[in-house]
Amino acid sequence: MAGAALLGRLTWLAAEVVDAVQETPRVRTLVLEADGWDGHRAGQHVDVRLTAEDGYQAERSYSIASAPGEPLAVTVEELEDGEVSPYLVSEAHEGDRFEIRGPIGGYFVWDGSGEPPVLLIAGGSGVVPLMSMIRHRARTGSRTPTRLLYSSRSYEDVIYRAELDEPADGLEVFQTLTRSQPPGWAGYARRIDAEMLGEVAWPAAEEPRVFVCGSTRFVDTAADGLVAMGYPPQSIRTERFGATG
Amino acid sequence: MRVDEMRLDGNAIGGLLIELFGTDLTGSMGVCASCGARGHVATLDVYVHAPGVVGRCRSCGAVMIRIVRSETRTWLDLSGTRTIEIADAAALE
Numbered sequence: 001m002a003g004a005a006l007l008g009r010l011t012w013l014a015a016e017v018v019d020a021v022q023e024t025p026r027v028r029t030l031v032l033e034a035d036g037w038d039g040h041r042a043g044q045h046v047d048v049r050l051t052a053e054d055g056y057q058a059e060r061s062y063s064i065a066s067a068p069g070e071p072l073a074v075t076v077e078e079l080e081d082g083e084v085s086p087y088l089v090s091e092a093h094e095g096d097r098f099e100i101r102g103p104i105g106g107y108f109v110w111d112g113s114g115e116p117p118v119l120l121i122a123g124g125s126g127v128v129p130l131m132s133m134i135r136h137r138a139r140t141g142s143r144t145p146t147r148l149l150y151s152s153r154s155y156e157d158v159i160y161r162a163e164l165d166e167p168a169d170g171l172e173v174f175q176t177l178t179r180s181q182p183p184g185w186a187g188y189a190r191r192i193d194a195e196m197l198g199e200v201a202w203p204a205a206e207e208p209r210v211f212v213c214g215s216t217r218f219v220d221t222a223a224d225g226l227v228a229m230g231y232p233p234q235s236i237r238t239e240r241f242g243a244t245g
Numbered sequence: 246m247r248v249d250e251m252r253l254d255g256n257a258i259g260g261l262l263i264e265l266f267g268t269d270l271t272g273s274m275g276v277c278a279s280c281g282a283r284g285h286v287a288t289l290d291v292y293v294h295a296p297g298v299v300g301r302c303r304s305c306g307a308v309m310i311r312i313v314r315s316e317t318r319t320w321l322d323l324s325g326t327r328t329i330e331i332a333d334a335a336a337l338e
Contacts, residue, residue: 010263047260061257104259106272107287216252238288239256 012049012099013037017092018071023159027125028089029065029075034100037072040064042136043109043129043211043239046074046102050084058083063128063213063239064103067135075159077125108211108239112136116207117145119200121192121222123214124152127159129239130211138168147172149200151192151218153179174200192218197225204230213239251294255287258298261312262286265321268331276327279307286329 019031040046045063060083066073078089092098110118110133118137120130127150137146148167152158154177164173176188176196188196202208210231212222219238227233255271262270271287282304289300289309297313302325311322323329 010260010267045256045259059260061260101260104263104269104271105256105287106259106269107285108256108271234284238254240252240254242251242253242257242293 010101010104011036012101014097015072015100017094017096020093023075024157026078026089026157027075027159028078029073030088030092031066031071031073032100034072037100038103040068040072040103040132041105041109041111042068042132044103044105044132045129046072046100047104048074048084048088049099049101050087051099060084061104062088063125063132065128065131065135067132067139069139070135075125075128075131108213108237110136110209110211112140112142112144114209115144116209117147117202119202119208119210120146120148121210121212121214122148122150123192123218123222124157125159126213126215126218126239126241129213131160131163133211134168134171137171143170145170147174147200147202149174149176149192149196151176151178151214153177155180155182155185192221192225194225194228197222198229201226201229201231204232207235210236211239212236214241216240216242251292253291253293255285255289255291255300257291257293258300258312259287261298265312265319266331270329270331273332274330275309276329277302277305277307277309278325278327280305281327 015034
């Protein structure tokens with residue numbers, strides 16, 4: 001039975017850090033190698049488990065940043081008072097090992113098939129699973145018209161800044177900086193709102209596929225705004241992240 | 246922290262659900278026993294800060310799933326869920 005074969009499939013794997021990229025002062029990408037890792041779909045996440053010498057364990061979920069087919073990479077934002085993220089962002093270095101399991105998620109995923117345009121809306125590190133989709137789109141030569149609306153606090157907080165400055169054909173990137181803007185900033189300079197969504201999002205009649213990721217408040221604002229524009233609620237796929245790290 | 250900021254969604258318990266059910270449920274459709282609303286498990290309002298995990302219907306707020314774990318066992322209450330429709334992984338919408 002196909003279902004039975006899946007049972008027990010999700011086991012903790014030993015992962016080793018093989019590379020680390022500092023994305024912003026508080027955000028780092030770790031490239032991981034894990035025997036038994038079977039690959040992932042764009043948008044999925046992994047659970048990370050750290051075990052202290054006294055046996056205490058802490059588990060957190062992190063979105064996968066790399067495209068399917070690329071080495072597994074997670075991008076992690078350091079949260080104050082976090083149990084796991086401070087280690088991953090500030091301490092872990094090449095050769096360190098910890099446990100992971102996954103990939104996880106069958107809802108917030110984009111496989112690159114189909115014609116409808118794609119609208120991606122990210123708040124802060126909510127850009128990570130959307131970046132996996134963007135990289136997947138580029139890697140597969142997809143021509144699906146895609147727009148990213150990405151909200152960060154400041155220019156220094158923009159994750160994947162260089163990569164987003166040179167988007168692939170058919171990808172339009174719109175950014176807003178909510179707290180501070182560098183001189184000459186040409187993007188938006190406020191929190192996302194209905195007016196901004198109206199300028200960036202396609203008309204609902206084009207039936208775009210929508211992925212929104214960010215804090216609960218950010219996701220609610222974006223989703224409510226799109227529903228007010230006539231987007232069917234079920235066309236808007238959302239992922240909220242919390243304040244535990 | 247305000248209660249509203251503690252609200253996550255069903256994506257956050259994807260790993261836990263695979264552990265319990267052996268397959269990814271976030272893309273499956275659940276029906277609320279209270280109001281009959283049908284939606285993806287990923288869209289449940291989820292609270293993980295309680296002693297256990299609580300998942301509530303996005304439409305009516307009723308508790309659809311409760312999971313409490315200890316070192317030796319897991320207690321699962323699905324009385325608020327009428328059905329869960331588990332699609333084959335390859336056929337997920």
